[in-house]
Amino acid sequence: MTTDATSGKVVRLGAGMAFWGDSVKPAAEMVRATDLDYLCCDHLAELTMSILAKQKAKNPAYGYTRDVLALLEGVLPAAVEKGTRIITNAGGANPDAAAERIAELAKDLGLSDIRIAVVTGDDISGRIDELMAAGVPFANMDNGRRLAEVRDRLTHAAVYTGSEGIVEALEGGADVVVCGRVTDIALYLGPLIYEFGWAWDDWDRLGMATAVAHAAECGGQATGGLYAGGWQEVDGLEELGYPIVEVADDGTAVITKTPGSGGRVDVGTVSEQMVYEVLDPHNYVTADVTADFSGVRLEEVGPDRVRISGVTGKPRPESLKVNMGYRAGFVGEITFTYTWPDVYAKAQRGLSFLRKRLERAGFECSEEVVEYLGHNSAWGSVIPEPDDPDRNELVVRYAARCADAENARKVFTESVPLYNNGPAGVAGVGTRPPLKELYGLWSSLIPREHVQQSVRFITV
Amino acid sequence: MTSTAVRRVADLAHGRSGDKGDICNIGIVAYDVAGYAELREHLTEERVKAHFGELVQGTVTRYEMPNIRALNFVCTGALNGGGTLSLRSDHLGKVMYAWLLKMELPVSDA
Numbered sequence: 001m002t003t004d005a006t007s008g009k010v011v012r013l014g015a016g017m018a019f020w021g022d023s024v025k026p027a028a029e030m031v032r033a034t035d036l037d038y039l040c041c042d043h044l045a046e047l048t049m050s051i052l053a054k055q056k057a058k059n060p061a062y063g064y065t066r067d068v069l070a071l072l073e074g075v076l077p078a079a080v081e082k083g084t085r086i087i088t089n090a091g092g093a094n095p096d097a098a099a100e101r102i103a104e105l106a107k108d109l110g111l112s113d114i115r116i117a118v119v120t121g122d123d124i125s126g127r128i129d130e131l132m133a134a135g136v137p138f139a140n141m142d143n144g145r146r147l148a149e150v151r152d153r154l155t156h157a158a159v160y161t162g163s164e165g166i167v168e169a170l171e172g173g174a175d176v177v178v179c180g181r182v183t184d185i186a187l188y189l190g191p192l193i194y195e196f197g198w199a200w201d202d203w204d205r206l207g208m209a210t211a212v213a214h215a216a217e218c219g220g221q222a223t224g225g226l227y228a229g230g231w232q233e234v235d236g237l238e239e240l241g242y243p244i245v246e247v248a249d250d251g252t253a254v255i256t257k258t259p260g261s262g263g264r265v266d267v268g269t270v271s272e273q274m275v276y277e278v279l280d281p282h283n284y285v286t287a288d289v290t291a292d293f294s295g296v297r298l299e300e301v302g303p304d305r306v307r308i309s310g311v312t313g314k315p316r317p318e319s320l321k322v323n324m325g326y327r328a329g330f331v332g333e334i335t336f337t338y339t340w341p342d343v344y345a346k347a348q349r350g351l352s353f354l355r356k357r358l359e360r361a362g363f364e365c366s367e368e369v370v371e372y373l374g375h376n377s378a379w380g381s382v383i384p385e386p387d388d389p390d391r392n393e394l395v396v397r398y399a400a401r402c403a404d405a406e407n408a409r410k411v412f413t414e415s416v417p418l419y420n421n422g423p424a425g426v427a428g429v430g431t432r433p434p435l436k437e438l439y440g441l442w443s444s445l446i447p448r449e450h451v452q453q454s455v456r457f458i459t460v
Numbered sequence: 461m462t463s464t465a466v467r468r469v470a471d472l473a474h475g476r477s478g479d480k481g482d483i484c485n486i487g488i489v490a491y492d493v494a495g496y497a498e499l500r501e502h503l504t505e506e507r508v509k510a511h512f513g514e515l516v517q518g519t520v521t522r523y524e525m526p527n528i529r530a531l532n533f534v535c536t537g538a539l540n541g542g543g544t545l546s547l548r549s550d551h552l553g554k555v556m557y558a559w560l561l562k563m564e565l566p567v568s569d570a
Contacts (some may be wrong), residue, residue, distance in 0.1 A: 046481070047544045142481055221476075228557065229474030229489070268474065268489070271528045275487020277478040279534050281523050297527045310527055328545055369540070369547040377549040379559045382513045399547040439544050441481055 009249055011195045013188055014258075015242045016041035016075070016086070018219030020048050020065045026219070026242040028074035030258045031084055034244060037195070039079060040187040041088035042217050043068060049181060050325030050439035052092035053125070053156035063094030069105055072176070080111055080175065087166060087177045087187050093156055095120055095180045099458055102176060106460045114176065114460040117169030121453035122161045122181040124322065124446070128154070131450060138322065138444040150326040150442055157324040159446060162287030162316075165453035166190025172457055181323070185286045188213035188245070196249050200288075207291035207313020208251030210284065214293075215255050215273055215308055216243040222255065222273040224263030229272065236262020252309040254301060265304040274298070283314075287321075287448075290314040319445035328440035329366070332411025333399040335373065336418060337428035343394035344387040346423040347372070353422050354398060357414040364407050365400035373397050395428070401438065408435050467565040472499055473529075475557035484516075484538035484553035486560050489530045496529035502565055508533050511563050515556070533560070 016027035016039040031039060043065040056063025068090035079086055091098040099118040106114045124131065128151075132138065138147040158181035167190050169177040179187075189209055192198070198205050215222055219242045224234035241261025247253040257265050274296055278284060281293040290313065297310035334354075338346040351370060369380075373395035376383035386394055398415075402408040412432050419426055469488065472495035477486040488503065490496035509520040518537030525532060539553050540546035550556070 046479075050544070142483075226476065226554075227474075228476060228561070229491070267528070271489045271530060272474065272476040272487065274528060275485070275489065275525065275530050275532050276476050277480060277485060278487065278532055279480060279483065279485055280521075281525050281532060294523070294525055295527055296525060325544075331547065367541075367547060371549055373549070378555045380515055380548065382511075382515055382559070397549065401545070401547055441542055441544050443481060 009196070011038070011192060011247045012036050012244060013038045013040055013191060013216065013247065014244045015216040015219045017043055017071060018217065018221065019043065019045055020067060022219060024067065024071040024074055026240065026258065026261070027071060028078070029261065030242060030244065031075050031078045031082065033258050033260065035082060036084045036244065038191045039075065039084055039086045040216070041068070041071065041086065041090065042184045042187055043088065043090040044092060044181060046323060046441055047439060049093055049158050049323065050155050052094070053325065056093045061097055064092045064098035065090045068098060069101060072102060072105055073109070076106060076111065077109055080114065085170065085175055085177070085191070087179070087191060089179045089182050089187060091118065091178045091180045093123065093180065095178050099178045102178060103458050103460045112460060115174050116176045116178060116458045116460070117172060117174035118456045118458070119165035119169055119177060119179040119182065119453055121165065121451060122159045123156070124159055124451070125157045128157060131446065134450070136446050136450060141443050141445055147442065147444070150440065153326040155325040155327060155439060157322055159451050160287055160321045160323070161451060161453055162186050163190035163193055165455050167194045168455045170194040172455065174457065183286050184217045185210050185213045186288065188216060189288055192247055201315070203289055203313030203315060205251040205313070206289035208309070208311045209247065210286055210289055210291040210313070211274070211293055211296055211311040212245050212247055212251065212253040212308055215270055216245050218273055218276060219243065220263065221276060222270055223257045223265055224269050227269050227272060229268040234264055238262060252307065255306045255308055256304050265306055267298045267300055267306060270298050270306045270308070285317050287316065289316050318448060320448050320451055322444050322446050324442040324444070325439045326442055328438040329401055329403045330405045330408035331399055331436045331438060332402055332408035333397070333433060333436070334411050334415045335395055335397045335428060336415065336426055337393055337395045338423070339393050339425040339427060340391065342389050343391050344385065344389070346425060347394050347396045349423045350396065350418055350426065351398065353418060354415050357417065358410060361410050361414055363410045363414070365402045368398065368400040371397045405435055467567060468561065469499065469503070469563045469565060470561035473561065475561055477553050477555070477557035479539055479543040479552045482537055482539050482542040484535045484556050486533040486535065486557045487530055488533070488557070488560060489528060493529065496526070498565070499531060500524070503531055508560065511560065
């Protein structure tokens with residue numbers, strides 16, 4: 001436990017998950033090895049809600065990120081014993097179903113007196129017409145386009161809701177708080193508001209704590225994962241410890257990680273996370289506050305301990321962000337490899353062969369891309385073409401965006417003859433890859449008075 | 461470093477990039493104050509935009525986080541329609557930062 005100048009109280013939050021499919025082991029080790037007050041688990045990325053909505057449409061018992069069950073199986077017994085409360089957005093498009101399954105899991109684990117809160121109110125999928133009639137246009141906030149363009153292809157609509165529901169859940173004694181689309185920040189800010197009793201307009205504290213949450217929310221990205229400032233010097237990536245933040249009453253914190261775990265916490269590793277997915281640092285807009293990260297300070301105060309301060313806040317936005325997903329067609333994709341000599345010339349011939357066959361097959365696409373893997377797949381056309389005739393091999397990736405599955409399938413079908421009838425020296429013939437359905441994201445705003453979170457409790 | 465060596469942004473800084481819809485933000489963090497000053501002078505919005513060529517279809521806006529010696533470049537129209545739609549291998553813009561780190565700097569006073 002650390003001491004802090006402002007008051008004795010320090011609240012310890014751990015980052016349990018950073019995305020759907022993230023390793024569940026660091027959270028289990030963190031809960032066992034430390035005395036956490038809260039384990040905060042982010043399972044949702046921008047695209048996740050579309051995938052979950054699709055799963056729910058197929059089966060009403062699904063629609064949450066099922067990794068939460070593996071996570072809680074490892075974490076819940078120790079968390080209950082130690083008094084670590086768990087806050088997760090794994091509810092996704094179906095928080096009620098997630099909570100029911102978590103309740104069953106708790107029973108299976110032999111636990112009792114577990115109070116699970118379900119926070120809802122983010123899902124406005126069924127209210128679009130009503131809200132449009134009430135004057136919410138849902139115009140695209142990036143380009144001003146009208147929702148009518150994609151209205152009939154929508155898969156879901158979820159509001160990035162704030163901390164109120166989580167605070168209410170904790171006031172109600174929840175051991176596990178299961179949310180849908182709350183902001184990643186709210187998973188951390190909610191328990192801090194509850195613990196410190198911060199006012200809802202204490203913008204500077206809320207802003208500071210938002211930066212602390214941002215430092216932690218991406219898990220291993222703050223503790224040495226993806227560290228571009230010296231990945232060679234980060235030991236133990238396989239056992240990377242996830243961030244723990246020790247937060248004081250003024251909202252500042254010390255960022256550290258599970259003792260004995262891999263990775264490292266220093267100014268370098270945390271700096272990279274502080275710029276990650278930040279737009280204007282003066283206005284980091286989240287549902288609860290507009291934080292100003294521009295003055296953020298990081299200071300090493302011990303081994304694997306970085307103090308974060310210098311962040312302020314401004315009033316929260318009057319409108320909340322809504323992300324809608326819409327079906328946007330399918331991708332047809334194929335890779336093939338040519339070998340020395342004259343790899344580039346062969347690749348060009350192979351591509352023209354593929355395109356001519358596609359044209360004869362009546363293929364239609366709205367966009368296509370050609371990449372040479374290992375040469376320009378990251379930076380595309382700013383890299384010169386790989387036209388060295390002595391090059392050993394060249395991997396061609398062709399991908400096209402198609403309106404329907406039928407067209408997307410043609411990409412593989414029409415590429416197959418390349419392996420017998422095309423230019424010499426081809427390798428890498430594969431089996432038919434699964435088709436990838438595309439979802440577009442439609443971001444818009446909704447005045448906050450239209451959105452009301454609600455909290456329901458289940459006791460096991 | 462000799463006067464003839466190529467100098468790159470990577471000699472002065474590290475970085476990270478990510479996505480928000482069709483926007484890619486690229487954070488460049490200087491290793492020290494002198495490096496931050498040099499990058500602040502050299503990495504103008506215009507130069508960064510030119511360096512990315514067709515990869516960035518929209519605008520480049522630069523923000524500063526001086527206490528962590530960071531410059532944040534917000535690039536619009538940078539992800540081929542956005543992470544969920546993009547046909548690119550790097551559909552989330554995770555390695556866009558590295559192209560900026562590879563940018564050559566003018567040879568100073570050699």
